Amino acid sequence: MVTKLITLGVIVLGVIALAQLMRIYELTSKLRKTGEHEISNRDNKINAKLWVAFMVFLYAGFFWLMLEYGWTGRGDAASVHGANLDWLLNLNFVIIIAVFFLTNTLLFMFSYKYVKEPGVKAFYYPHNNKLEMLWTVVPACVLAVIIILGLQSWTDATGKSKPEAIRVELFSKQFDWTARYSGEDNTLGRHDYKLTNDENNPLGLLTAETIKSAIENMEASMDAIESELNNDSIMMVPKDRASKETDLSRKSRLIRLLHQMEGRHDAKNDNQVYDDVIQTDTLYLCKGKEYEFNFRSKDVIHSAYFPHFRAQINTVPGMVTRFKFIPSKTTAEMRVERMQEDFNFILMCNKICGGAHYKMKMMVVVMEEEDYNNWWDAKKKMTFRSTFFASDDSETASGEESMTSTDSNALVDSTATAMN
Amino acid sequence: MAAVSHEAHGHNDHGHHHEESFVSKYIFSHDHKMIGKQFLITAVFMGVVAMLLSILFRIQLAWPGESSDFLSFFLGEQWAPEGVLSEDMYLGLVTIHGTIMVFFLLTGGLSGTFSNILIPLQLGARDMASGFLNMLSYWFFALSSLLMFSSLFIESGPAMAGWTIYPPLSALPQAISGSGLGMTLWLFSMVIFIAGSLIGSLNYIVTVLNLRTKGMTMTRMPLTVWAFFVTAILGVLSFPVLLSGSLLLVMDRLAGTSFYLSDIIVGGEMLTNTGGSPILFQHLFWFLGHPEVYIVLLPALGLSSEIISTNSRKPIFGYRAMIGSILAIGFLSFIVWGHHMFVTGMNPFLGSVFVFTTLLIAIPSAVKVFNYITTLWRGSIVFTPAMLFAIGLVSTFITGGVTGIILADSALDITTHDTYFVVAHFHIVMGMSAVLGMFAGVYHWFPKMYGRMMNTRLGFVHFWITLIGAYGVFFPMHFVGLAGAPRRYYDYSVYANFDGDSYAMIMDLNVIVTMFAIFAALGQLLFLFNFFYSIYRGPRSVQNPWKSNTLEWTTPVEHIHGNWPGELPTVHRWPYDYSKPGAEDDFIPQNVPLADGEEEH
Ligand code: HEM
Ligand SMILES: [Cu+2]
Ligand SMILES: [Cu+2]
DSSP states (O other): OHHHHHHHHHHHHHHHHHHHHHHHHHHHHHHHTOOTTSOOHHHHHHHHHHHHHHHHHHHHHHHHHHHHHTTTTTOSOSBHHHHHHHHHHHHHHHHHHHHHHHHHHHHHHHHHHTBOOTTOOOOOOOOOHHHHHHHHHHHHHHHHHHHHHHHHHHHHHHSOOOTTSEEEEEEEETTEEEEEEOTTTTOOOOBOGGGOBTTTBTTOBOOHHHHHHHHHHHHHHHHHHHHHHHOTTSOOOHHHHHHHHHHHHHHHHHHHHHHHHHHHOOGGGHHHHHTOEEEESEEEEETTOOEEEEEEESSSOEEEEEGGGTEEEEEOTTOOEEEEEOBOSOHHHHHHHTTOTTOOEEEEEOSOOSTTGGGOEEEEEEEOHHHHHHHHHHHTTSBHHHHHHTGGGHHHHHHHHHHHHHHHHHHHHHHHHHHO | OHHHHHHHHHHHHTTOOOOOOHIIIIISOOOHHHHHHHHHHHHHHHHHHHHHHHHHHHHHHHSTTOOOHHHHHHHHHHHSGGGOOOHHHHHHHHHHHHHIIIIIIIIIIHHHHHHHHHHHHHHTOSSOSOHHHHHHHHHHHHHHHHHHHHGGGSTTOSOOSTTTTOTTTTTOTTTOGGGTHHHHHHHHHHHHHHHHHHHHHHHHHHHHHHOOOTTOOGGGSOHHHHHHHHHHHHHHHHHHHHHHHHHHHHHHHHTOOOSSOOSOEETTEEOOOOSOOHHHHHHHHHHHHHHHHHHHHHHHHHHHHHHHHHHHTSOOTTHHHHHHHHHHHHHHGGGOGGGGOTTTTOOHHHHHHHHHHHHHHHHHHHHHHHHHHHHHTTOOBOOOHHHHHHHHHHHHHHHHHHHHHHHHSHHHHHHHTTBHHHHHHHIIIIIIHHHHHHHHHHHHHHHHHHSBOOOHHHHHHHHHHHHHHHHHHHHHHHHHHHTTOBSSOSOOGGGGGTOHHHHHHHHHHHHHHHHHHHHHHHHHHHHHHHHHHHHHHSOBOOSSTTOOOSGGGGSOSSOOTTSSSSSOOOOOSOTTOBSOTTOSSSBOOTTSOOOTTOOOO
């Protein structure tokens, strides 16, 4: 409280002091008989010189930042198309930095050079069609180059992947990522959000059994609500009752849809689902293999951002988005290249999605083919079939998850030592 | 019609002013000059609020998790427990900061103030086409400002989904606390804001088309008026789209519709909405959002064209090309919105089309820059504070504009989208350019608005602090962004897990940025002081302090209803006859007839 009063006092005194200074200044300028609208020669010259000083400050700042931080953080791309994008980015930077220096320098130097000199009249120069043509056509040509190169890279980067690309799904929700590998058949099984269940089917995968289980769960929770509503011995605030009733009506709509789904379902493709492998915490990739990623979201829009692979796409509820890339460096190679022992690849969320948005990430590890195969051979046994049907015994399932995640660093370390 | 009655009014009332009550003069005024000043004062207030919010969250970014008395003073225990900003409120502050800056300071404030003051005065009109609608437009603006401001003080916090309020985040209170009452207030505030802005814009358009004085052809209009005119057209065409987008969002929130919602499970609750598309909202939003950038920018460019020409004592170079580029920018701005959506999962081919249209805008923008620079060339430059700000604008317009070329290139946007590189880009090209332009306008037309002069020396100091501060804040952000740092992050501790070097760099730069931000913010106190002090005590202004050609300087210093005593001036020439060979003075006002044998430009 006291500090607040003191701060307030200081501010008030400051304002009063400034007002007094203004009074004095005004009285003296009245004596000199100059109005505020007449800028003195001296003031003009000072400001002209300040433009040059400012230019030096700006350019010095730019060079300092470039030297000190120029490529920290970004580093070279770790994917095949990323290397191409980096080349394009550098080209664009050369062009725009040239324009930045050229135009700013002209602006600041003209401001300095053509400051008013008593007795010199400005040059009446209203237009010049040739000049204007010049600075319409030249930028247009440069832009044409930029557009053509840019669109080529864009088409490459967003085009279709090869049929043999490894299919992986990344599933986002507030505030974490889950990966689903497509398993032996390299096909991601189907899904429906209504089947989602934190216990045994967090990604809402679609099979005859998951439908059945979802219906059972839904029925159980509806029964619970109904008995609560009908139980006269519980006193309920009207607001709670109303919200329970809406909940119930929503659930009855959902269960109708589930029954329809059950009726239509053809179990022929259920195996595509059952051999899928769910992986949390860390995403493992194999160097040199093409990946076709699909993205889904459970709640709000997120964005799957892999800065080192130069890849990003939003994940949108109700929609599946995709991209592809080929990792070109292993984690161990990156650690050597960047001279950082504990460097890692990362998948970050890059679309505002709630309070803990900034914590929503997944570690990414890229391995040589041999290490990758070792990992995959162990991992591929933990299919959706095994976790779904074992879920009554949920202890073991979660035990296995945590084991794999602690494994990750051991794996990288072994490859790192192999590198050195 | 209104013009006719004012015409009569001007003749009869000359000499004796009928007494106006305080209310009709200062509050429910129909006079465009008073309404312009009302817009300005409201915008100054909102601008101070938004700037303060940015300082609050910058403190968190520079010193994450450290307790700060400053934060607890402004936010109290609920939002800054023990002086540490809460995660949710961080996003709330960012959201309201962005919203106020874009809509309330630089849309309502900038074009509201200067369109009102300058359109009638520079065209030789007695007032706006409809004084009543004009008043209404201000009161809608004031009401929406009040609503937006009040949303900062409610229990569940202000809107927190970013100024772009993408659903589903903004539609689901379960997803973030600010999407409850805070978002409702945001939406209602914006609906009212849009209504006010539409009324205002229609009025500006009608005034420009119908109330030009004798001789004021379209090609003799000052570039300021051209800019306001095109801005108003952009507003009329694009704001209704945001309005409908917002109304659909209101329906999704309150009426259970599914325009933007599909297959969602949030906070453990499975929603039944299906078939909607969140991407639809983004299309609607950016159909306004991109033209909005130019709604913010064009008036600033218009003001600086006028100021640079006047203070270089030279005609603006390439007057017709300047008009052409305003029109080209205005047109193109409607077909580029998709560049905000390259990575939404939109069809990549559609993306390519937007790359093409977006990069086209660079051409008229380049023309404008070169024309400004050529205007300075061989001028006789007088550095009034307004002139300094106008040149500063050209510099930030260049510096921010060039990075736009990177972002417009969809292939490069893949990695820069939603990072601090974008934050740096739009703050420099839109934020700083428009703010510098607005300051330039205030310093230049202050004598016209208040009949008094602002202190020039304080103006100089204010300018240099602002320019250095602006570059100091936003230049390093490019580097933070190129390191991949996402925007709207409460802190960057995630980097500690995977890249210590980048983490160290981001933390270094964040401290530098915050220091400059505080420095720049303190510099604005000089302006506030100068502004309010000069309103009451500044030295009296002369009629045409900057020796300018446009018609507003032919009106008396004392404001009168109908602007000109006696007849309206007749226009004989374009507004840029500065230093014309053969003329005695280095300026020839627009109402001076051509001399014998003189050629019109
Ligand atoms: C004192 C000067 C200012 C500072 C220090 C400042 C700083 C910032 C920062 C750090 C962000 C957060 C970026 C993020 O996390 O995404 C931000 C957001 C933003 N600022 Fe400023 N800013 C300033 C002035 C302005 C001005 C003049 C404008 C006018 C265009 C503006 C418009 C915005 C917008 C639109 C956003 C985005 C809000 C959002 O993400 O929803 N800012 N500002
Ligand atoms: Cu997220
Ligand atoms: Cu845009």
